[in-house]
Amino acid sequence: MEPRSHLRIRNLNVSYGAQQVLRNVTLEVPDRKITVIIGPSGCGKTTLLKSLNRLLDSVDGVRIDGQIFVDDEDIYGPDVEVTHIRKKMGLLSQKPQVLPMSVFDNIAYGPKIHGQRDKKRLRALVERELRAAGLWDEVKDRLHEPASRLSVGQQQRLCLGRGLAVEPEIILGDEPTSALDPQSSRIVEQRLIALKADFTVIVVTHILRQARRIADYLAFLYLGELVEHGPAAEFFANPRDPRTRAYITGEIS
Amino acid sequence: MLASTVIVTASLLVIVATVVVKSLPALRLSMLVQTPKGGYYLGKEGGILNAITGSLYLASGATLLAVLLSLPVVLYINLYARKKSVLATFTRFSLDVLWGIPSIVFGAFGFIVMMTLGLRASLLAGIITVGLLEIPIMARAMDEVIRLVPVSLTEASSSLGATKLETALKVVVRQALPGILTAVLIAFGRGIGDAASVLFTAGFTDSLPRSLFQPAATLPLAIFFQLGTPFPEVQERAYASAAVLTLIILAISLGSRALIKRFTRHSIK
Numbered sequence: 001m002e003p004r005s006h007l008r009i010r011n012l013n014v015s016y017g018a019q020q021v022l023r024n025v026t027l028e029v030p031d032r033k034i035t036v037i038i039g040p041s042g043c044g045k046t047t048l049l050k051s052l053n054r055l056l057d058s059v060d061g062v063r064i065d066g067q068i069f070v071d072d073e074d075i076y077g078p079d080v081e082v083t084h085i086r087k088k089m090g091l092l093s094q095k096p097q098v099l100p101m102s103v104f105d106n107i108a109y110g111p112k113i114h115g116q117r118d119k120k121r122l123r124a125l126v127e128r129e130l131r132a133a134g135l136w137d138e139v140k141d142r143l144h145e146p147a148s149r150l151s152v153g154q155q156q157r158l159c160l161g162r163g164l165a166v167e168p169e170i171i172l173g174d175e176p177t178s179a180l181d182p183q184s185s186r187i188v189e190q191r192l193i194a195l196k197a198d199f200t201v202i203v204v205t206h207i208l209r210q211a212r213r214i215a216d217y218l219a220f221l222y223l224g225e226l227v228e229h230g231p232a233a234e235f236f237a238n239p240r241d242p243r244t245r246a247y248i249t250g251e252i253s
Numbered sequence: 254m255l256a257s258t259v260i261v262t263a264s265l266l267v268i269v270a271t272v273v274v275k276s277l278p279a280l281r282l283s284m285l286v287q288t289p290k291g292g293y294y295l296g297k298e299g300g301i302l303n304a305i306t307g308s309l310y311l312a313s314g315a316t317l318l319a320v321l322l323s324l325p326v327v328l329y330i331n332l333y334a335r336k337k338s339v340l341a342t343f344t345r346f347s348l349d350v351l352w353g354i355p356s357i358v359f360g361a362f363g364f365i366v367m368m369t370l371g372l373r374a375s376l377l378a379g380i381i382t383v384g385l386l387e388i389p390i391m392a393r394a395m396d397e398v399i400r401l402v403p404v405s406l407t408e409a410s411s412s413l414g415a416t417k418l419e420t421a422l423k424v425v426v427r428q429a430l431p432g433i434l435t436a437v438l439i440a441f442g443r444g445i446g447d448a449a450s451v452l453f454t455a456g457f458t459d460s461l462p463r464s465l466f467q468p469a470a471t472l473p474l475a476i477f478f479q480l481g482t483p484f485p486e487v488q489e490r491a492y493a494s495a496a497v498l499t500l501i502i503l504a505i506s507l508g509s510r511a512l513i514k515r516f517t518r519h520s521i522k
Contacts, residue, residue: 055412083415113416
């Protein structure tokens with residue numbers, strides 16, 4: 001028997017005030033693969049992603065129903081510690097958002113707040129994560145410079161490394177390449193592909209070609225509804241729903 | 254518009270020039286390093302060291318008190334309260350009202366509190382009163398900069414599993430540090446220059462402040478008393494005191510600029 005995937009979404013409904021953004025979304029995210037959530041802007045992709053690490057909690061007037069299981073624990077359950085859930089997920093935002101500190105401290109920030117004080121270990125860890133993010137060679141001589149002096153593409157990889165440093169299980173990317181130039185986008189995409197060996201990766205994008213390049217599994221959201229999902233090859237070759245077909249062929253966007 | 258600009262800039266220059274020119278005859282080193290001797294206010298020997306140290310102690314204490322109260326308030330209404338929270342809106346409104354209250358009213362209020370508690374005019378009472386006077390100025394100025402910290406930055410920190418407190422102290426305060434320092438200095442400047450709030454609460458004395466529970470002299474009151482004498486040579490000393498006060502504020506403002514430059518190194522623009 002195949003073990004159940006460690007991220008399952010069941011009957012998720014999200015609304016902001018009177019406006020319902022997600023309707024009855026149910027999805028099992030396959031482990032150690034890249035799942036790409038596609039759909040036109042405003043269809044609820046980002047909301048879905050942010051509901052996974054409970055970043056929606058602080059939005060005014062938000063209502064969340066349904067369950068999301070991470071390792072069989074309902075993250076919206078009554079006794080759940082939010083920081084513990086968030087630690088399991090690394091988030092890459094649309095625009096890279098480095099912390100107002102040095103390159104080194106950007107990576108060390110997460111481990112430090114979770115109790116790692118040993119300087120030697122921190123140094124080793126920073127190097128390891130910067131290598132994992134494909135950034136080490138470019139910044140090894142600039143570790144104590146402000147992170148904001150890096151290029152945007154480097155900043156996004158730094159954010160990736162920062163997320164990896166807290167040892168998450170899942171990496172969430174919210175259109176992680178939308179602010180980057182093609183060259184940096186390619187590097188970030190390659191990092192994500194390399195990382196799926198150890199992590200479950202979920203990426204939101206509205207770029208179909210990017211989805212074709214990196215996705216193992218696809219989920220198509222349209223007007224808050226999960227229209228169709230399935231393995232990438234099948235999804236693109238044989239879309240079942242007419243709306244999916246229309247989206248893939250570019251009739252709706 | 255140009256005329257207004259010229260008038261405003263010129264009035265600043267005129268004020269500074271008047272103070273400097275009028276103070277020149279009296280401005281001597283002895284003024285800065287001596288306390289008033291007998292008959293000082295009649296034109297005899299002495300200086301205003303009592304008021305200089307008193308003012309510095311008082312304004313530093315008051316500013317420290319104001320920081321300790323303002324920063325938590327501002328972090329609370331920006332990071333903990335909901336955006337449309339009634340408490341946050343009411344807090345901002347209260348701060349605006351407090352800002353508008355004349356300092357003599359703070360002084361009178363401080364005086365009543367002192368009387369009720371059976372305290373005498375003292376450095377401590379002055380610190381508390383001036384601290385209260387500084388809070389709305391400092392908190393509103395901090396509020397403006399902390400509001401500008403992007404939500405994505407707090408999200409970045411919390412998605413690493415940081416608690417709200419960790420995010421507030423290690424990321425938000427760090428990002429807003431230059432603005433926070435500016436707020437502290439604006440409040441300090443206001444506190445050191447205010448006469449009305451210390452008139453009843455800190456009192457005045459010719460000796461150096463030695464304890465929190467004894468009265469302390471302040472520069473604004475020293476100016477007031479010296480200018481109030483009928484002797485021209487004592488009035489000149491009032492201008493000299495004004496020059497010293499202006500110089501202190503100028504030095505702090507310049508020094509802080511240098512400091513801020515160092516602190517902004519890591520802030521994200």
